[in-house]
Amino acid sequence: xxxxxxxxxxxxxxxxxxxxxxxxxxxxxxxxxxxxxxxxxxxxxxxxxxxxxxxxxxxxxxxxxxxxxxxxxxxxxxxxxxxxxxxxxxxxxxxxxxxxx
Amino acid sequence: xxxxxxxxxxxxxxxxxxxxxxxxxxxxxxxxxxxxxxxxxxxxxxxxxxxxxxxxxxxxxxxxxxxxxxxxxxxxxxxxxxxxxxxxxxxxxxxxxxxxxxxxxxxxxxxxxxxxxxxxxxxxxxxxxxxxxxxxxxxxxxxxxxxxxxxxxxxxxxxxxxxxxxxxxxxxxxxxxxxxxxxxxxxxxxxxxxxxxxxxxxxxxxxxxxxxxxxxxxxxxxxxxxxxxxxxxxxxxxxxxxxxxxxxxxxxxxxxxxxxxxxxxxxxxxxxxxxxxxxxxxxxxxxxxxxxxxxxxxxxxxxxxxxxxxxxxxxxxxxxxxxxxxxxxxxxxxxxxxxxxxxxxxxxxxxxxxxxxxxxxxxxxxxxxxxxxxxxxxxxxxxxxxxxxxxxxxxxxxxxxxxxxxxxxxxxxxxxxxxxxxxxxxxxxxxxxxxxxxxxxxxxxxxxxxxxxxxxxxxxxxxxxxxxxxxxxxxxxxxxxxxxxxxxxxxxxxxxxxxxxxxxxxxxxxxxxxxxxxxxxxxxxxxxxxxxxxxxxxxxxxxxxxxxxxxxxxxxxxxxxxxxxxxxxxxxxxxxxxxxxxxxxxxxxxxxxxxxxxxxxxxxxxxxxxxxxxxxxxxxxxxx
Amino acid sequence: xxxxxxxxxxxxxxxxxxxxxxxxxxxxxxxxxxxxxxxxxxxxxxxxxxxxxxxxxxxxxxxxxxxxxxxxxxxxxxxxxxxxxxxxxxxxxxxxxxxxxxxxxxxxxxxxxxxxxxxxxxxxxxxxxxxxxxxxxxxxxxxxxxxxxxxxxxxxxxxxxxxxxxxxxxxxxxxxxxxxxxxxxxxxxxxxxxxxxxxxxxxxxxxxxxx
Numbered sequence: 001x002x003x004x005x006x007x008x009x010x011x012x013x014x015x016x017x018x019x020x021x022x023x024x025x026x027x028x029x030x031x032x033x034x035x036x037x038x039x040x041x042x043x044x045x046x047x048x049x050x051x052x053x054x055x056x057x058x059x060x061x062x063x064x065x066x067x068x069x070x071x072x073x074x075x076x077x078x079x080x081x082x083x084x085x086x087x088x089x090x091x092x093x094x095x096x097x098x099x100x101x
Numbered sequence: 102x103x104x105x106x107x108x109x110x111x112x113x114x115x116x117x118x119x120x121x122x123x124x125x126x127x128x129x130x131x132x133x134x135x136x137x138x139x140x141x142x143x144x145x146x147x148x149x150x151x152x153x154x155x156x157x158x159x160x161x162x163x164x165x166x167x168x169x170x171x172x173x174x175x176x177x178x179x180x181x182x183x184x185x186x187x188x189x190x191x192x193x194x195x196x197x198x199x200x201x202x203x204x205x206x207x208x209x210x211x212x213x214x215x216x217x218x219x220x221x222x223x224x225x226x227x228x229x230x231x232x233x234x235x236x237x238x239x240x241x242x243x244x245x246x247x248x249x250x251x252x253x254x255x256x257x258x259x260x261x262x263x264x265x266x267x268x269x270x271x272x273x274x275x276x277x278x279x280x281x282x283x284x285x286x287x288x289x290x291x292x293x294x295x296x297x298x299x300x301x302x303x304x305x306x307x308x309x310x311x312x313x314x315x316x317x318x319x320x321x322x323x324x325x326x327x328x329x330x331x332x333x334x335x336x337x338x339x340x341x342x343x344x345x346x347x348x349x350x351x352x353x354x355x356x357x358x359x360x361x362x363x364x365x366x367x368x369x370x371x372x373x374x375x376x377x378x379x380x381x382x383x384x385x386x387x388x389x390x391x392x393x394x395x396x397x398x399x400x401x402x403x404x405x406x407x408x409x410x411x412x413x414x415x416x417x418x419x420x421x422x423x424x425x426x427x428x429x430x431x432x433x434x435x436x437x438x439x440x441x442x443x444x445x446x447x448x449x450x451x452x453x454x455x456x457x458x459x460x461x462x463x464x465x466x467x468x469x470x471x472x473x474x475x476x477x478x479x480x481x482x483x484x485x486x487x488x489x490x491x492x493x494x495x496x497x498x499x500x501x502x503x504x505x506x507x508x509x510x511x512x513x514x515x516x517x518x519x520x521x522x523x524x525x526x527x528x529x530x531x532x533x534x535x536x537x538x539x540x541x542x543x544x545x546x547x548x549x550x551x552x553x554x555x556x557x558x559x560x561x562x563x564x565x566x567x568x569x570x571x572x573x574x575x576x577x578x579x580x581x582x583x584x585x586x587x588x589x590x591x592x593x594x595x596x597x598x599x600x601x602x603x604x605x606x607x608x609x610x611x612x613x614x615x616x617x618x619x620x621x622x623x624x625x626x627x628x629x630x631x632x633x634x635x636x637x638x639x640x641x642x643x644x645x646x647x648x649x650x651x652x653x654x655x656x657x658x659x660x661x662x663x664x665x666x667x668x669x670x671x672x673x674x675x676x677x678x679x680x681x682x683x684x685x686x687x688x689x690x691x692x693x694x695x696x697x698x699x700x701x702x703x704x705x706x707x708x709x710x711x712x713x714x715x716x717x718x719x720x721x722x723x724x725x
Numbered sequence: 726x727x728x729x730x731x732x733x734x735x736x737x738x739x740x741x742x743x744x745x746x747x748x749x750x751x752x753x754x755x756x757x758x759x760x761x762x763x764x765x766x767x768x769x770x771x772x773x774x775x776x777x778x779x780x781x782x783x784x785x786x787x788x789x790x791x792x793x794x795x796x797x798x799x800x801x802x803x804x805x806x807x808x809x810x811x812x813x814x815x816x817x818x819x820x821x822x823x824x825x826x827x828x829x830x831x832x833x834x835x836x837x838x839x840x841x842x843x844x845x846x847x848x849x850x851x852x853x854x855x856x857x858x859x860x861x862x863x864x865x866x867x868x869x870x871x872x873x874x875x876x877x878x879x880x881x882x883x884x885x886x887x888x889x890x891x892x893x894x895x896x897x898x899x900x901x902x903x904x905x906x907x908x909x910x911x912x913x914x915x916x917x918x919x920x921x922x923x924x925x926x927x928x929x930x931x932x933x934x935x936x
Contacts, residue, residue, distance in 0.1 A: 014809050021802035025795060031917065032791045035924035045922065052917040055798075056910050063805045064906045070743055072286070073751040080755025083314055083401065084762035087354055094350065094405070094417055095770045210745045275756070283748045287739040313756040321763035328862055333852040336767070336862075342774040342855050351763060711880075 012062060020062050027051055114673040114716055118620070126674030128212035131516060131618060133219050134197030138509075140223055141190035142590075146583070147230075148182035151175050153580055156540075160573040162561040169557045173240035174259065176555055178230065180243035181263070184363065185270055186226040188497065191505045192366040193218070193277050196305050198516055200281060202611035203299045205290025205629060207622045207671060210283040213678045213713060214276050220682030221273035228690050229266025232259050239263035242555060244356065244407075245326075247337035247348040252330045261693040264327045269689040271316045271323075278312035281305055290610075292629035296390070299609045299633075300383060303390050304369030307397040311358045311365075319355035322348060331692070346411060353404040361400040363497060364464075365393060367504030368435060371457045374507050375439055377605050378454035379446025380648075382633055385438035392431035399428045409477045410484045418477045425475035429468065436465055451605070452526030456507030459534055463499025467492055470545065485555075488548030494541040506533075506586065513590075514604050518617040519597030525589045532582035539575025543568035603655070608636035613655075621669040673719035681709030750900050754907045761911050764866060768859040769918060775854035781919075782926035784847050786840075793836035794916045797871075800829035801909045804902045814892035820885050823898075826905065827878040830871055837868050860919070867915060870908045877901045 012020075031051050034040055040047065061067035066074050115126040124132060154175050158166045167175065197215065201208055209215050232238030239259040241249050250260045285306045289298070298306075326348065328334035335341035337348050376383045383389065405413060405421040413421075439461055448454065470492040474480045483489055513521050547568045552559065559565055603612040613635045614623060631637045639655045642648045687702025739745060807822030841861065844850075849857045881901055884890050890897060 014806055017802060017805050017809065021799060024798050024801075028791065028794060028798065031921060032787065035787070035921045036928065038925070038928070041925045044925065048917050048921055052913055055913050059801060059906050059910050059913070063801050064903055070741070072741060072743065073748065076282075076748070076751045077755040077758075079310075080314060080752075080758040084758040086401065087318070087759070088762055088766050091350060091354075091766045091770065094413065095344075095347075211749070279749055279752055279756075282752055283745050287741055287743065287745055287748060289740045293740075313752060314759050317756055317760035318763050321760060321767070324866075325767065325862065328851065328858070334858040334862065335852070335855050336858055340776070341858075342771070342776045343858075344770075347767065347770065351767075354763075714880075 017063070020058055024055055024058060027055055114675055114719055116673050116719070118674065123674065125679060126216075126676050128208075128216050128672050128674055128678070129620060130197040130201050130208050130212065130215055131620070133215050134194045134199075135516065136219050137190050137194030137197060137222070140219075140226070141187050141194060142587070144182055144186035144226060145191070146587075148179050148187055149580055149583060151179035151182060153576060155179060156573040156576040158557065159559075159569050161570060162559050162563075162566055164558060170240065171236075172557045173555075174232070174238040177240050177242055177259075178233070178238045181229060181239065181266075183497070184243065184359075185229070185267070186222075188363050188501050188505070189274065190222055190226075192308070192363075192501075193222075193274075195301075195366065195370065195505070195508050195512070196277070196281055198512060199611060200284060200302055200305055201288070202515075202614070202618065202622055203302050203609050204285065204288060205293055205610050205623065205627050206284065206288040207626075207669070209280050210288055211280045212672050213675050214280050216675070217678035217682055218273045218277035218280065220679050221269060221276070221685055224682055224686035225266055225269035225273055225689075228269055228686060228693075229262060231266075231690070231693075232262040237262070244352055245348075246352075247326065247329075247345040248339065250326060250330075250348075251337060258693055260326070260330065264323045264330070265689040265692055268320065268323050268327075269685060271320055272685060274312050275316050278309035278316075281309040282313070285309075290626050290629050293634075296387070297629060297632045297634070299369075300372035300386065300389055300393075301366070301369035304365040304372070304393055307393050308362050308365045311362050311397055311400065315355045315358035315362070318351055319359075322351035322355070325351075327692075346408075349408050349411065350405070353407045354401075356407065357404040358397075358400045360496075361396055363501050365396070367460065367501040368393070370504045370508040370511070371439065371460050373609065374453050374457040374511050375442050376446075376633075377511075377607050378449045378451055378457075379443050380449075380606070381442060381446040382608075382636075383438070384441035384444075385434075386632065389435055389438050392434045395431045396428065399424065399431070403428055406475060406477070406480070409480045422475060422477045426472065429472050429475065432468060436461060436468075449605075451510070452521065452523055452530055453507045453510035453605075455527065455530045456503050456510065459530070460500060460503040460507065463495055463503060463537070467495030467497075467499055470495065483548065485553055486548035487544040487552045487554055490554050491541050491544035491548060494537075494544070498537055498541065509586075509590070511605070512611075513593065514600030514616050515611055516617055517594055517597070518600055519593055520600045520604060521589050521593040521597060525585065525592075529582055529585040529589060532578060532585065536575050536577075536579030536582050540572050540579050541575070543572050543575075547572075603635075606639075608633040610635055613638070619666070621666055621671060624664040624666055624669075670719065675713070675716060677709050677713035677716060681706055681713060684709050744896055746896065746900055747903075750903050754903065757907065761863075761867070761914075764859075764863045765914065765918065768863050771855040771859050775856045777854050779847060779849050779853070779856070780926075781856055781860075781923045782930050784844050784849055785920055785923050785927060787920055787924055787927065789836075789840070790916065790920050793833050793840075794912060796829050796836070797833045797909050797912050800826045800833070801906050803829060804905045808895065808898050808902050811890065811892060811895045811898050816885060816890065816892075819890065819898065820882055823878055823882050823885070827875050827882065830875045830878065830905075834868060834871055834875070837864065837871075841865075863919070864915065867908070867911055870911070874901070874905050874908050877904065 031048055034047055034051075035044060060077075066077065115122065117123055118127065118129075124136070127133060154167060155172070158164055158172055158175075197209070200206075230238070235258065237257040237259045239245070239262055241255055241260060241263075245260065245263060249255060250263075285298075285302060295303075325334070325336040329336050329338065335343045337343045337345050339345065372383055372389060402424045403421060405417060406425045409418055409421070443458070470488065474483055474489070474492065510521050510526055513519070547565050548554075550564060552563070552565050552569075559569075600616045602615045604616070605612070610623075610627060610629075611618070613627065627634070635655075638651070640648050640650055684702045684704070684706030688699050688706060689702070691697070691699030691702055741748075803822045803825040807819050807826060810816075810818035810822055841864075844857075844860075849860070851858050851861045878901060881890060881898060884897075
């Protein structure tokens with residue numbers, strides 16, 4: 001069956017999934033902790049971005065199984081994602097009141 | 102007749118393809134394609150009438166053919182009708198008719214979603230146009246800049262029909278695009294690798310990717326406008342800190358990829374027609390494909406060239422000037438490739454070929470004015486003048502429409518089994534070519550002379566009188582040529598010369614099957630060996646460069662075997678796509694009238710979706 | 726989605742060997758990134774631009790929202806456990822984990838509804854200012870996506886009880902799962918760029934009030 005083949009490859013076990021969920025929960029907790037540390041406020045945004053991107057990537061790669069599936073799916077999804085990031089960056093630059101007032 | 106249903110009764114799938122019910126429940130891409138083409142031709146006529154009203158109003162200074170408000174509705178709806186209800190759907194019609202055949206498939210990946218896309222288009226088009234019934238069609242221009250579109254300034258329902266109509270139509274476009282993305286990736290015949298695909302398939306693929314990425318952005322813009330109008334939100338309300346420029350950005354982030362959506366399929370058609378009638382392969386296939394990809398990607402980097410005059414700041418204007426100038430390069434590359442394709446070819450000047458050759462000439466003119474817009478300094482003078490209107494019409498009429506009409510003449514025999522009349526076609530083409538240039542050519546200098554676009558009238562001392570009259574005459578000539586086209590279509594459909602499966606001695610797979618195409622497309626899915634595989638089955642080019650027909654060529658070996666075409670099972674029809682489409686139309690339209698209608702629509706959609714999801718798969722039939 | 730792929734002949738094989746519907750779902754999710762991206766862009770462009778309050782730091786309750794973020798994250802876990810179950814042919818656990826996912830999703834939605842009504846009572850509506858406008862539309866459409874997801878989950882549960890989600894039909898669960906996880910990752914982004922970044926302002930406001 002055409003749809004069975006992808007599942008024969010590495011398939012995280014349920015306990016692996018629980019482990020990943022635990023990591024996600026911990027990272028979320030860390031993020032919440034960070035924003036309340038006044039000495040971190042200056043680097044808060046980059047820190048949060050890194051952590052959130054990490055969570056995002058873990059859900060996509062493991063829960064959505066993209067790491068183990070056909071690269072075609074990754075191209076379709078990541079393509080949309082990259083385009084989004086590009087457009088967002090451009091829009092922020094265009095609305096930036098520092099450079100383009 | 103045994104239907105092999107599991108649940109029977111209401112969820113039984115319709116099996117007959119006869120009569121009106123057969124068309125209403127069809128999931129056959131060829132039928133859906135024909136419905137798209139017919140509906141889009143009708144909307145094209147409607148858009149053309151609107152254009153003639155505009156041109157009549159502008160034929161001389163001080164004309165009062167229609168009221169100013171009606172005039173605003175006229176030019177707004179003309180653009181919306183032509184872009185969303187004529188050009189795009191006509192392209193989609195060709196996707197449906199041609200793509201499965203060119204890739205060696207029996208249908209698209211999601212036949213019911215295909216039907217859904219058509220019905221939603223039809224209803225969405227009616228919803229968008231419905232304002233006319235109330236004298237309240239959209240009237241703020243097709244790109245509807247805020248804050249003119251806010252309730253405070255556009256208090257009638259015109260903008261509601263705009264927002265709701267486009268939201269519904271967007272669903273149709275996206276559903277169709279997703280379908281073709283999966284179809285092109287996943288239903289290619291054995292041996293048909295990506296770089297053996299006909300260029301039309303490539304352009305369709307890129308267009309579909311653009312559709313599914315660009316439409317979400319305008320969806321958000323429309324939703325934001327809708328919330329402003331219905332719920333008093335502040336997205337574009339300057340008094341609350343909102344920025345009308347946000348609308349412009351979101352709109353054009355969609356809008357620029359949209360113009361490539363409008364032209365890439367046309368370029369694909371031309372890339373099929375020219376080689377066929379030059380009896381030569383397309384020159385620079387890889388280069389044309391890569392140019393298409395580059396255009397698709399770069400189309401995302403140029404949008405603010407529509408906004409050069411709003412005060413973006415020097416850096417932004419400079420960046421978008423450069424990116425816009427760069428995007429002319431891949432387009433130019435394509436033009437040279439097409440010309441090289443014709444060079445030393447043995448040209449047959451059929452009507453289809455005349456349209457494609459005409460496309461090259463007229464699109465280049467449109468492209469040149471485009472290049473002049475790309476320089477922001479000159480654009481400052483051109484913006485919002487008739488020079489822009491000239492550009493638009495050279496690329497969309499001289500470009501997209503010419504190519505689509507080329508496609509009509511080219512593929513008409515494949516789907517109707519008859520040829521369009523060539524003599525009438527050539528007369529029709531000539532009149533159209535003349536009319537088009539007479540109508541839109543003068544707009545270049547009238548625009549440079551300062552005539553703004555979207556104006557209701559003008560005074561005699563501006564010096565625009567003569568050329569406006571000329572434009573109007575050209576427009577009516579153009580209109581007449583379209584009537585001839587219609588006449589040719591109808592007459593040929595009824596009693597045109599019977600066509601063989603391969604009337605043009607074509608190159609691609611669609612010409613390897615009978616005309617009209619049987620409902621199963623191919624008796625047996627072909628095994629593809631080379632690009633232009635059908636041509637390669639018929640001819641071989643020796644080392645001396647001379648092309649010889651292959652004796653007994655032109656047949657796929659598989660056809661020699663006895664194939665029982667009755668055992669080819671295709672999906673049965675379904676009425677759920679139509680039900681779901683009706684639900685969506687009511688859901689959308691209800692917001693312009695009464696919320697209760699939307700609720701009924703939502704429920705209908707829910708029922709439609711569940712019916713669709715749970716209806717039985719057709720089983721192979723025992724008796725047939 | 727119930728329609729299974731009919732018995733395999735060469736005509737039902739796909740060129741890539743990949744399932745049409747899974748390809749469609751990934752393409753759709755890629756496109757949905759642009760939808761949410763545009764809404765998030767609008768929110769962030771307008772952040773700090775409201776002419777009048779209430780402002781985010783006056784109404785956001787980060788601990789509360791953290792809990793609902795956690796709930797949604799855990800629903801992704803239960804979702805993937807549901808898929809894992811049916812891939813092993815375990816229909817009973819499929820239903821248990823699907824119901825758990827639907828419940829967690831509904832709890833999230835309940836939390837959103839509560840938060841929204843609280844904000845409204847504190848004077849933030851979609852009309853009030855740019856914050857109200859952009860916040861409610863962004864999170865509202867996310868909530869609408871979650872709602873559709875919950876509908877699909879309950880539909881799967883019903884279909885499973887009717888015996889129509891067998892091991893060889895696990896693709897249907899997988900497709901709903903992909904959609905569900907996407908809705909979760911969008912919330913990961915929203916939680917960070919909408920809520921968490923306001924924490925310093927919230928703390929500063931509290932300090933100013935002498936807390």
